[in-house]
Amino acid sequence: MKVVLIRPPKIQGALERSMVQHPINLLYLAAALRQYGRDFEPEVWDFEVEKFSEKIAREKFRKSRPRVAGITSMTCNLKISDAVMGWLKSEDPQLITLVGGPHGSAIPERTLEEFKNFDLAVVGEGEQTLLEICGRAQKGEGFEGVAGIIRRTADGLKREPARPLIPELDWLPNPARDLMDHALYRGASTPGLDATLHKTTELFTSRGCPEQCIFCASHLVFGGKVRFRSAEHILKEVDECITRWGYRHFTIDDDTFTYNPGRLEKICSGFRGRGITWDCDTRVNAVNRDMLKMMAESGCKKVALGVESGSQRVLALNRKGITLEQARNAFKWAHEFGIITTAFFMIGSHPSETREEVEMSFKLMRELDPELMAVSIAVPYPGTELYRIMKAQGYIFEENWEKYTHLHSIPSWRTENFSPRELVKLQNRLFRRFFLRSRFVVKTFKKALSWRGLRYYSRSLWQIIEYLFIEGRN
């Protein structure tokens, strides 16, 4: 039985155009269908990299004639995801259509009410639920009692019981990377590392995050507890990536990669033995000097760290769970061992943030002196505490999901002290003040060292200029 798994097109601003990651979530789902299902033939359509139009989607459908089509969607691309499912359903009204991902997991009933082309919303972790849905579809049965879904019935929407999380993540097969056309992924996996120098894929070595940041939507899928894959299981995947496709750099996209020092040590030792390079996201309170040293020695080229604010008051209110001291130390140590750093900052991570506190963020940015920095306008994603606070205070004017991105739109919300336009102005100002400093430009170009490097950094600088001065917001 054919099952199609789709990633919708991405919102592509200047800052993201050169960046693309493999659709690992869909490749996990496909791998589970192959390993644990009977006669399921999954296909992955990735409209982030494939040509995309209604005509193309319809043609692809006619060619493969799936019984089930599932799409992964964040808040900002729900509308286009619904449109895609509408086109496919009009080709075959019997097609079973599913939506999964953080938005559908947060507010599944509302998602099915607003978007009529999804038959089912899958809440949370998807592998086991998809297996059961496909098993039922294969036998021509309905979906009553399938844990982890919301479905349509003659009497309205029905929420089935929650599905327990997979107890042991080593149960997961390697993502089915053989289902993607590797040649289409030409961008960088992460900003700051030249894609042409690093043949890269992404790894997820754990799921879930125990932290309570009020703006984060990650707990909606995997909950507030972290589950780890074993080092052996991860290294088996790394070996497959090296031997089958020649990947030599790995971007680790976990929320909590460095949480378990014992496991980290084993993974680093495995990476060192293979002579590969890697980068990761982590938290300033989850690293120490020894860990960063070990990471650097095992090929870690870059760490991205969420700082969010230069005000300890805001950090307490947004429940980031870090101190400014921890931030200072983490950046100092990373630089000591030659690791490139990205610092993530936010404006409005708590709606009471003041102009003085935004200025404190800028001062901290300069002090931390990361190679890269991103300032986001905090977005009140459904299911987050920030959403609840802002909704209760009447700050959200309109829930136009397409505007729910950190970088591209004029927000359809305000904070206590800033209007939507002021939020954008502040964001642009911080970007400009950070990236267009002569010290930063000189430091970055000194690092370029080669023509290739120079080309890469010049292009990156141009993208920032394009984002700030040319692109515009809607």
Ligand code: B12
């Ligand atoms: C890697 C990542 C990215 C990658 C792209 C990943 C991708 N899938 O395409 C990059 C870096 C490009 C990216 C970009 C953005 N991201 Co992002 N990203 C993540 C991150 C760190 C991990 C996602 C992931 O792959 N997890 C691992 C896989 C296995 O989990 P999963 O995707 O949730 O999939 C599982 C289930 O959700 C479910 N499932 C998902 N889809 C489907 C489909 C079907 C049919 C079924 C059955 C099941 C199912 O089953 C899967 C396996 O169990 C998450 C944070 C997090 N911890 O989740 C943020 C996160 C998903 N991103 C987020 C956001 C906001 C963005 C941006 C909008 C930021 C921006 N620029 O403004 C952009 C949007 C890009 C776009 N599409 O236009 C938010 C989403 C919130 C929301 N409600 O929309 C998250 C949750 C972080 C946060 N702020 O809280 N992101």
